[in-house]
Amino acid sequence: MATVYRWRLAPDGLATRRQLRALGLRPGGQDVAAEVHRPRRRKPPLVAYLYRIEHAKPVRPMTPARAAALAAAMLARRTCPNCRTDVGYCIPRSLGMCVPCHDTPASSDGDCRVLA
Secondary structure, three states: OOEEEEOOOOOOOEEOHHHHHHOOEEOOOOOOOEEEEEEEOOEEEEEEEEEEHHHOEEOOOOOHHHHHHHHHHHHHHHEOOOOOOEOOOOOOOOOOOOHHHHHOOOOOOOOHHHOO
């Protein structure tokens, strides 16, 4: 069981994943060293996991293959499954298609690019 601290009372030398990333570090397989609980009214507390900074490892560099895989994944998130165009933004999962396809009534050819 990890040590639990109240909000803003964690000792120095511990950091969250985001704080580690801002320092150019990653947890590197270490176990959670502590938890920070932020109380909320009528809800369970927010929990942040803390890792030891001295055991953190440097972030792995971006390789060309990883950059290509990330670009392909982002292209898939921007491509509308209805009209097959790159709309320039991530398609909302709540809609399942680009906004013009969602907002226009179904046409006979199923193409949303005929907007004037």
